[in-house]
Amino acid sequence: MSEKETTESARTIEFVSLTAGGQGFCIEITLIREIRRWSQVTALPFAEDSVLGVMNLRGAVIPIVDLAARLGLGATEIGARNIVVVTAIGSKIVGLVVDSVSEILSVNVETIRPNPTLRRDGTGNHVVGLLPVDDVMLRVLDLETLFAKGTEEAA
Amino acid sequence: MTGKTILAIDDSRTIRQLVSQTLSEAGFDVTTAVDGEDGVSTFLHSRFDAVITDINMPKLDGFGVIDAIRKGTANRKVPILVLTTESSVEFKDRARGLGATGWIVKPFENHQLVDILKLVTGADGA
Amino acid sequence: MSNDALRATFFAECEELIESLTEGLDAIAQGDRDKETINAIFRAVHSIKGAAGAFGFNDLVAFAHRYETVLDLIRADKLDISAEILRLITRSSDALAELVELTRDTGSASLDPVQDLINDLESHAEAVKAEEPPEPDFVFAPLSVIQIDDPSPTPSGFVIRFQPTAAFYTNGHEPARYFAALAALGTLSVACDTSAIPPLTDIDIDENYLRWTLTLSGDTDADAVKAVFAFAEGLCTLDVSPLADAQEPDTSPEPTDPPASLFGIPLDLPPSGPATAPAITEPTTSPAVPNAAATPAQSAAKAPVKTATTLRIDPDRVDRLINTVGELIINHAVISQKLAACGINNDSEIMAALDDYRYLAREIQEGVMSIRAQPVKSLFQRMGRVVREAGEATAKPVNFISEGESTEIDKTILERLADPLTHMLRNSVDHGIESAEKRQQAGKPAIGSVRLTAAHRSGHVVIEVADDGAGLNRERILAKAIEKGLVPADAKLSEPEIDALLFAPGFSTADSVTNLSGRGVGMDVVKTTITSLGGKVGITSVPGKGSTFTISLPLTLAVLDGMVIGVGSETMVLPLSSVVETVRPSRSDIHEIGPGECVLSVRGTFLPVVDLCQLFGLRPVRAAAADRSYVILDASDTSVAIAVDAIWDQRQVVIKSLEGNYGTVTGIAAATILGDGKIALIIDSEALVGLVAPRRTSRPLVELEA
Numbered sequence: 001m002s003e004k005e006t007t008e009s010a011r012t013i014e015f016v017s018l019t020a021g022g023q024g025f026c027i028e029i030t031l032i033r034e035i036r037r038w039s040q041v042t043a044l045p046f047a048e049d050s051v052l053g054v055m056n057l058r059g060a061v062i063p064i065v066d067l068a069a070r071l072g073l074g075a076t077e078i079g080a081r082n083i084v085v086v087t088a089i090g091s092k093i094v095g096l097v098v099d100s101v102s103e104i105l106s107v108n109v110e111t112i113r114p115n116p117t118l119r120r121d122g123t124g125n126h127v128v129g130l131l132p133v134d135d136v137m138l139r140v141l142d143l144e145t146l147f148a149k150g151t152e153e154a155a
Numbered sequence: 156m157t158g159k160t161i162l163a164i165d166d167s168r169t170i171r172q173l174v175s176q177t178l179s180e181a182g183f184d185v186t187t188a189v190d191g192e193d194g195v196s197t198f199l200h201s202r203f204d205a206v207i208t209d210i211n212m213p214k215l216d217g218f219g220v221i222d223a224i225r226k227g228t229a230n231r232k233v234p235i236l237v238l239t240t241e242s243s244v245e246f247k248d249r250a251r252g253l254g255a256t257g258w259i260v261k262p263f264e265n266h267q268l269v270d271i272l273k274l275v276t277g278a279d280g281a
Numbered sequence: 282m283s284n285d286a287l288r289a290t291f292f293a294e295c296e297e298l299i300e301s302l303t304e305g306l307d308a309i310a311q312g313d314r315d316k317e318t319i320n321a322i323f324r325a326v327h328s329i330k331g332a333a334g335a336f337g338f339n340d341l342v343a344f345a346h347r348y349e350t351v352l353d354l355i356r357a358d359k360l361d362i363s364a365e366i367l368r369l370i371t372r373s374s375d376a377l378a379e380l381v382e383l384t385r386d387t388g389s390a391s392l393d394p395v396q397d398l399i400n401d402l403e404s405h406a407e408a409v410k411a412e413e414p415p416e417p418d419f420v421f422a423p424l425s426v427i428q429i430d431d432p433s434p435t436p437s438g439f440v441i442r443f444q445p446t447a448a449f450y451t452n453g454h455e456p457a458r459y460f461a462a463l464a465a466l467g468t469l470s471v472a473c474d475t476s477a478i479p480p481l482t483d484i485d486i487d488e489n490y491l492r493w494t495l496t497l498s499g500d501t502d503a504d505a506v507k508a509v510f511a512f513a514e515g516l517c518t519l520d521v522s523p524l525a526d527a528q529e530p531d532t533s534p535e536p537t538d539p540p541a542s543l544f545g546i547p548l549d550l551p552p553s554g555p556a557t558a559p560a561i562t563e564p565t566t567s568p569a570v571p572n573a574a575a576t577p578a579q580s581a582a583k584a585p586v587k588t589a590t591t592l593r594i595d596p597d598r599v600d601r602l603i604n605t606v607g608e609l610i611i612n613h614a615v616i617s618q619k620l621a622a623c624g625i626n627n628d629s630e631i632m633a634a635l636d637d638y639r640y641l642a643r644e645i646q647e648g649v650m651s652i653r654a655q656p657v658k659s660l661f662q663r664m665g666r667v668v669r670e671a672g673e674a675t676a677k678p679v680n681f682i683s684e685g686e687s688t689e690i691d692k693t694i695l696e697r698l699a700d701p702l703t704h705m706l707r708n709s710v711d712h713g714i715e716s717a718e719k720r721q722q723a724g725k726p727a728i729g730s731v732r733l734t735a736a737h738r739s740g741h742v743v744i745e746v747a748d749d750g751a752g753l754n755r756e757r758i759l760a761k762a763i764e765k766g767l768v769p770a771d772a773k774l775s776e777p778e779i780d781a782l783l784f785a786p787g788f789s790t791a792d793s794v795t796n797l798s799g800r801g802v803g804m805d806v807v808k809t810t811i812t813s814l815g816g817k818v819g820i821t822s823v824p825g826k827g828s829t830f831t832i833s834l835p836l837t838l839a840v841l842d843g844m845v846i847g848v849g850s851e852t853m854v855l856p857l858s859s860v861v862e863t864v865r866p867s868r869s870d871i872h873e874i875g876p877g878e879c880v881l882s883v884r885g886t887f888l889p890v891v892d893l894c895q896l897f898g899l900r901p902v903r904a905a906a907a908d909r910s911y912v913i914l915d916a917s918d919t920s921v922a923i924a925v926d927a928i929w930d931q932r933q934v935v936i937k938s939l940e941g942n943y944g945t946v947t948g949i950a951a952a953t954i955l956g957d958g959k960i961a962l963i964i965d966s967e968a969l970v971g972l973v974a975p976r977r978t979s980r981p982l983v984e985l986e987a
Binding site: 041055063092 | 607898938943948949960
Binding site for chain 3: 166168169170172173176205209211212213225231232233234235240251254255256257258261262263273274275276277
């Protein structure tokens with residue numbers, strides 16, 4: 001879902017804040033299906049580096065992606081402490097490995113600032129806004145853009 | 156809604172669906188039965204304002220249906236229309252001899268079916 | 282509900298009707314002359330005709346009508362089922378099936394290809410009628426609207442004198458409804474003559490004592506008025522005269538009493554616009570064959586026909602159920618592993634209860650699988666048509682025999698079998714069966730036979746196509762293969778190896794491409810299709826006696842027979858259908874022929890070695906290459922040796938798509954979930970072979986196995 005739609009439809013949006021690659025991000029709560037602990041995945045051949053493998057989520061086979069690697073922040077050193085945020089991106093269910101998940105934020109849309117570094121060349125387009133919370137700056141992720149061609153391409 | 160209830164008996168699923176679709180759109184309440192036996196037993200379990208029956212059917216044919224309804228006790232004066240591809244006089248006479256109210260020759264135009272049903276049930280033209 | 286839905290219903294119903302038609306004809310071919318069997322085939326054709334008319338499929342109606350006419354004569358015992366007639370009605374059933382298919386696919390169907398058949402049907406029908414002089418020609422039922430012969434406009438209205446008989450009422454008619462229908466034509470006033478009502482004590486409640494005089498004014502014609510009374514014809518006395526003439530009525534039902542005894546009931550119904558009077562009646566043409574309607578289905582009572590009731594289910598729902606049941610079974614395995622890990626004894630009560638759980642889960646799985654399963658009957662019936670057509674096209678008399686029609690197989694597999702089977706059967710008739718003369722010279726019956734059988738055999742469905750023809754001409758096959766460069770000129774091949782050449786890509790035995798089986802697809806396409814369904818195909822042949830193709834298929838596509846292997850730290854599954862054998866070679870059998878490239882020598886042939894771990898970029902385990910096992914995989918006519926770190930098990934696995942949430946992965950067909958809840962990838966043998974050994978057409982399988 002794009003930022004535009006949400007600003008039109010509601011005044012407050014709920015986000016889940018998380019850290020990946022040492023940076024703070026937030027994802028709209030409506031896109032999140034569940035949050036679970038990291039468990040061993042099955043590696044996929046010919047997959048790009050950020051795709052760690054597939055996992056069994058109650059009978060469904062879902063890909064598990066290292067969010068930091070996906071964002072170009074370097075591969076996460078994965079251990080039992082890592083968290084998998086299971087998200088619905090379009091019609092696909094994808095698990096994102098993150099360092100930690102902190103809290104649920106109820107945010108007035110007006111407090112979201114546009115991302116001034118939005119570039120035409122595509123990089124950085126997945127951060128659609130900036131959200132100052134206390135003294136940290138959370139990046140609002142647009143997962144659809146981030147995964148627009150990624151999972152297909154990885155095939 | 157006309158508030159009129161119709162029992163349509165035909166062994167062809169297509170014709171059942173066609174009749175039921177056409178008449179439902181015209182505001183009739185349609186129940187279907189898959190053969191003569193099913194038709195007569197359905198007829199006995201509910202009250203219908205008209206019956207439409209096919210002739211060539213397994214178990215009990217349309218003539219049998221007319222006979223059973225007319226010789227029965229419940230609602231035996233219900234209008235019964237014969238839906239058929241047959242068009243012979245002899246056929247018609249036989250159906251009428253058993254008590255058929257009228258007949259509709261397949262293929263029919265949807266509005267013809269509706270008009271006839273309105274005629275025999277007295278449903279208003281609206 | 283849309284018209285599309287209605288059309289879909291129609292074609293689905295046609296399919297069922299044709300199935301019961303074929304079934305009935307088969308029974309008749311075997312000597313069944315039961316009245317109900319004949320009635321049933323008549324009804325099937327009749328129903329197709331009736332419903333086709335509703336869609337304006339006129340060609341279909343026209344053909345079905347001629348067909349039905351002949352069946353009706355048979356039904357009425359006017360036409361005996363001779364061998365000739367049996368052939369006629371069987372061919373007609375094939376033609377009808379084709380017309381239905383064509384109509385479904387293209388919206389219409391030309392009668393040109395079946396014109397001969399139509400002529401035959403008509404001449405048989407006429408021959409019978411000729412014996413019965415009083416019967417007039419059947420006039421094909423035209424559209425049901427009454428023909429208006431005299432459309433001359435009439436002035437301002439009519440006076441209608443109407444007296445129903447008692448039968449009018451018993452037949453479900455109601456005067457008021459007729460008046461309402463008339464009121465729709467113009468302004469109506471109704472007067473009822475009650476003078477005939479006897480004293481109360483004499484009243485017969487079933488008798489009618491009322492007469493009506495109706496005055497209809499407005500712009501309408503006599504035919505419209507008469508049409509309203511179409512159903513009442515013969516059940517009433519009716520006189521319709523133009524308003525101007527009404528002053529001097531000369532008909533008897535006219536009330537003789539003075540108007541004093543009449544009371545008028547003006548009906549205040551305005552002419553209601555578009556609602557026209559119903560104008561449906563039978564065509565006013567000559568009567569049809571009297572027996573058409575005169576044969577009641579009285580025989581129905583004597584032998585209650587077992588009707589199969591069916592449930593129509595969206596296949597997606599079944600697939601979801603199959604998936605869930607698969608989960609249930611995996612879930613069982615997970616629980617039992619966890620319990621075992623807790624140190625619980627196998628003979629403990631909880632383990633016994635868990636055994637029941639597994640048993641029940643398997644039961645459910647089988648039950649759910651059987652929902653998707655369908656008997657091969659309808660497919661086999663279609664194949665019967667293929668054989669008959671092929672026989673006619675090649676002018677070879679062929680007998681089609683099918684066995685095991687009730688054998689069930691997954692619907693999807695069933696649907697995809699039609700093309701390969703069609704090809705194989707045409708092949709059998711075209712290349713297998715000899716001409717009648719040759720057969721007689723060989724001391725065989727002039728009529729060849731093609732046998733199609735299905736049976737369940739150890740968790741698989743085995744389908745065989747067998748002909749009693751000349752058998753494979755191995756010399757010619759080999760010569761052809763050499764000519765096409767498929768095998769070296771000096772190749773020494775065993776008989777089965779030569780036979781297997783038939784499935785080699787680009788192979789065709791026919792010297793000239795016949796328009797029957799030579800349609801650019803060869804037996805290699807058959808093999809590819811069967812393999813893609815997880816099945817195998819083979820051939821055996823005895824010179825002079827015939828050839829048999831054997832297809833072995835899984836019962837369902839939802840599960841796969843797999844070999845569970847260890848690759849590096851991962852567990853993977855190889856489809857058992859492409860596994861030839863597993864070997865543990867000695868070090869001397871492995872030859873390094875380049876950096877990272879090895880071949881394995883198996884009985885004198887060299888197979889390329891595929892290191893899955895390396896190919897898929899997986900973490901290797903420490904095991905030395907020599908300790909590894911090799912699985913010989915055969916796909917796309919190429920064999921390769923797969924180096925694996927472990928061979929765990931052979932078992933059925935539930936197939937899970939990777940595409941839904943991820944995408945396609947080269948070399949991987951799907952995934953499955955193992956007993957410990959982990960995912961194992963299922964290898965796509967064809968793609969894997971394509972990855973490592975880009976098709977070497979000059980190296981057929983047979984040579985590799987030599």
